[in-house]
Amino acid sequence: MGLKLVETSSEPKTIKRNNERPKQILSAAVELFRDRGFEATRLEDVADKAGVSKATIYLYFESKEDLFFALIREKVIPMLEQTIAQAEAFEGPASEFLRLKAQSVGRLFSHSEQGAILKLVVAEARRFPDLTEYYRTEVPERGLENIAKMIRRGINEGEFRECDAKAAATAFMFPLLMTGIWMNSVGPDEIIDPDATINFHCENFIRGLSI
Amino acid sequence: MGLKLVETSSEPKTIKRNNERPKQILSAAVELFRDRGFEATRLEDVADKAGVSKATIYLYFESKEDLFFALIREKVIPMLEQTIAQAEAFEGPASEFLRLKAQSVGRLFSHSEQGAILKLVVAEARRFPDLTEYYRTEVPERGLENIAKMIRRGINEGEFRECDAKAAATAFMFPLLMTGIWMNSVGPDEIIDPDATINFHCENFIRGLSI
């Protein structure tokens, strides 16, 4: 009884509402970073938007840069993992896969946080070479390979004509990316209709690729 | 003699070697703005790169913002005028026009100052709504209409299938823009081959559009 009662687990056992804090802060940061750029965003505004004080940010992130890096780690990579897993599980004609992909990726980039992050990465990549290196190999590299694989399958199964699958995958993705970037920078506007653009692109792309 | 001596022309009549200054300053600014972003670029660095002092910048531009705006006015609009004029003069099949366009625009955006400016506009658009409004109506609006007109011509002449010419024009341009942006932000790298991408896109696009 007088002996020390040693808990088997040494880590904090209850961090109740507070493990929400990093997410709140990141969400506030995404929007402000997108609208004003990384440098022009004041950490105090991020704090206000997240409903905490500036000092609180430093409880969860080492620096302003770290906040930016966390965005990639916490929001982009998991999303990519998920869509790649979906793709691996896909059965059916490659053209159908491309249609689904265009819809889901198009929506994702045009109307969600992911588009804002994409625009942000493009805008700031040159300032953060290390992060860019990491991003390059983790995201476009893997994402494009995922599409290229499916295009090769289409070729092998006689659905698509012979072609450079890597270039085709890039040409397939670029309008989707560009639409997302547009909607998060110059747009939204009356000039670009994201759905019409993506639909046309998708169908025309498949038409061009079909035997 | 005591009377005011009013010059007939009120603008500076001799700006000898100095009418080179604004161009030098703008060229220095483009590169730094692209690499670091507008906010993070110190005007003193622009001055150093241009070989002048910071105060000299203020002889030719009202403010840092004005320097950014001048980039659009002086470098983008004239370039657009020029390519539109070329297009109007074009005789021949629409598909051939698209091929030429893809080559010239692709090169322009991937390997020249124009790509840097494009990336810069995308990165900063949200911070400068007035400029963005101006840019929107001057550049993408007119540029896309130019392409759409040519696609309509292809349709009328029985070369292309019936389709939404505006969406087609957008889908045609987006990979070219995206390639340029990529090469000026995340890239250049081993993942994206700009020439292969543009070539594939161009041929596949035309193939999809052909009757």
Added chain:
DNA sequence: AGGACATGACTGACCAGTCAGTATTTTCTG
């Protein structure tokens, strides 16, 4: 002389990051 061109040195505002201290929640003790 006088006007155009140029600059070094300065300043006032701004902001990332720190820190000493407060509030709140959990754990310990009798």
Added chain:
DNA sequence: CAGAAAATACTGACTGGTCAGTCATGTCCT
């Protein structure tokens, strides 16, 4: 169970450095 002690969560106020923009003072022409 009270209520003290410890641990955790948070913050207001401050600081040191940075930088856009200014200005008094040149210099070099004609």
